[in-house]
Amino acid sequence: MTRIYEPFGGPTQPDLRTKAYFRTTLTAPAEPLIALPRTVTETSGPVFGDQDLCGVGVDISNNNTVLGSLMVLAGQVLDEDGRPVPNALVEVWQANASGKYPHEVDSRPAPQDPNFTGAARLLTDAEGRYKITTIRPGAYPVPNTGNWWRPPHIHFSLYGDAFASRLITQMFFPGDPLNDLDGILQAIPDADARNRLIAKPDSSLDIHEHALGFRFDIVLRGRNETPMVD
Amino acid sequence: MTKPTASQTLGPFYNYAFLRPGEHDLTKGGEHGPAITVTGKLYDGEGNARRDFLMEWWQADASGQYATTANAPFRGFGRCITQPDGSFTFRTIKPGPVPFNAGQGSNAWQAPHAALGIFGPGLMRRIVTRIYFADEDNSACPVLSLVPEARRGKLIAKGDGSGTYTLDIRMNGEGETPFFAE
Ligand SMILES: [Fe+2]
Numbered sequence: 580m581t582r583i584y585e586p587f588g589g590p591t592q593p594d595l596r597t598k599a600y601f602r603t604t605l606t607a608p609a610e611p612l613i614a615l616p617r618t619v620t621e622t623s624g625p626v627f628g629d630q631d632l633c634g635v636g637v638d639i640s641n642n643n644t645v646l647g648s649l650m651v652l653a654g655q656v657l658d659e660d661g662r663p664v665p666n667a668l669v670e671v672w673q674a675n676a677s678g679k680y681p682h683e684v685d686s687r688p689a690p691q692d693p694n695f696t697g698a699a700r701l702l703t704d705a706e707g708r709y710k711i712t713t714i715r716p717g718a719y720p721v722p723n724t725g726n727w728w729r730p731p732h733i734h735f736s737l738y739g740d741a742f743a744s745r746l747i748t749q750m751f752f753p754g755d756p757l758n759d760l761d762g763i764l765q766a767i768p769d770a771d772a773r774n775r776l777i778a779k780p781d782s783s784l785d786i787h788e789h790a791l792g793f794r795f796d797i798v799l800r801g802r803n804e805t806p807m808v809d
Numbered sequence: 810m811t812k813p814t815a816s817q818t819l820g821p822f823y824n825y826a827f828l829r830p831g832e833h834d835l836t837k838g839g840e841h842g843p844a845i846t847v848t849g850k851l852y853d854g855e856g857n858a859r860r861d862f863l864m865e866w867w868q869a870d871a872s873g874q875y876a877t878t879a880n881a882p883f884r885g886f887g888r889c890i891t892q893p894d895g896s897f898t899f900r901t902i903k904p905g906p907v908p909f910n911a912g913q914g915s916n917a918w919q920a921p922h923a924a925l926g927i928f929g930p931g932l933m934r935r936i937v938t939r940i941y942f943a944d945e946d947n948s949a950c951p952v953l954s955l956v957p958e959a960r961r962g963k964l965i966a967k968g969d970g971s972g973t974y975t976l977d978i979r980m981n982g983e984g985e986t987p988f989f990a991e
Contacts, residue, residue: 593933607981608988610960615955661811680825682822684822685821742924776814
């Protein structure tokens with residue numbers, strides 16, 4: 580059975596043109612987006628295998644050598660029809676405990692951590708689940724914005740099994756006072772949708788007296804064809 | 810039915826987490842047809858060339874089939890990150906025509922094309938466009954015909970006769986590239 584998906588957008592997604600995030604004015608298309616019925620181009624998509632992981636693992640804590648508060652982060656990837664998405668490519672990246680990325684573009688003089696590579700890469704299991712070990716990242720300032728500090732966050736890139744089921748997002752931490760001040764998180768108009776980007780503490784994921792467990796579930800766009808509307 | 814998770818910007822500090830060596834080259838791993846190069850520059854609303862944007866490319870093989878396994882001979886997927894001068898380059902083969910909506914009673918075919926997704930700092934969501942080829946018959950493509958005629962040319966890469974196709978992409982402003990709703 581096929582269904583018609585609502586167009587991507589609305590209050591549960593950030594607008595392409597977002598006042599709170601100054602850079603969007605030059606990159607958001609001004610012309611209306613052209614409605615396109617889903618064709619085989621959109622309902623097919625790249626399939627990834629172990630060779631695409633290139634040896635990047637699921638342990639950002641690098642065998643407990645990275646400085647910071649250790650955490651286990653796990654969740655399930657579903658599609659908007661509620662079906663688990665197995666074999667989704669999940670790419671994760673984050674700053675270190677002092678809010679510094681291991682990337683040459685990050686020129687802020689915060690300390691690097693020699694054991695920190697800052698990335699994880701995996702394929703979801705048969706139930707769409709993932710699990711990584713990492714450290715809590717630090718906040719960092721956005722250059723040339725006055726006093727805007729990004730709250731601690733972890734970047735997620737996901738590819739489900741269709742070109743249409745592609746998502747890049749960020750995960751935040753519960754209770755952080757910077758969350759309410761963040762132009763990027765607050766660019767999502769709907770409060771429930773913002774809350775779904777905030778991980779939940781989950782003691783069932785704890786490693787006893789070692790690492791704190793958090794859960795973050797992700798919903799990708801559905802994979803079906805859109806029927807023609809007559 | 811659950812709402813999809815909200816998108817957030819790619820941000821500036823991601824290259825190390827993403828790019829696999831040679832990922833812009835879809836021809837690696839075998840001969841699948843004559844290799845072509847598709848290249849261009851990415852511009853913003855002020856005409857500035859923009860670096861560090863992530864582009865993702867998805868296409869069918871020469872016979873119009875999309876890959877369905879990770880070890881398909883031609884996988885059809887590529888990525889590149891725009892260079893300091895805003896340029897991007899993919900090495901690939903010409904895709905074949907693909908059906909439009911065969912399951913829904915349409916006999917139409919889409920002209921050879923690649924789907925292109927763009928992420929970057931300043932983009933809160935992916936923007937999606939397509940690349941067609943000037944030396945193919947694009948006159949009856951049911952997707953191109955959805956694009957206002959005056960703007961269709963912005964989706965069609967021009968060949969130099971020796972396998973290099975060029976198309977610039979403008980995200981905003983004068984001469985803006987057509988983008989599709991998702
Ligand atoms: Fe970040």
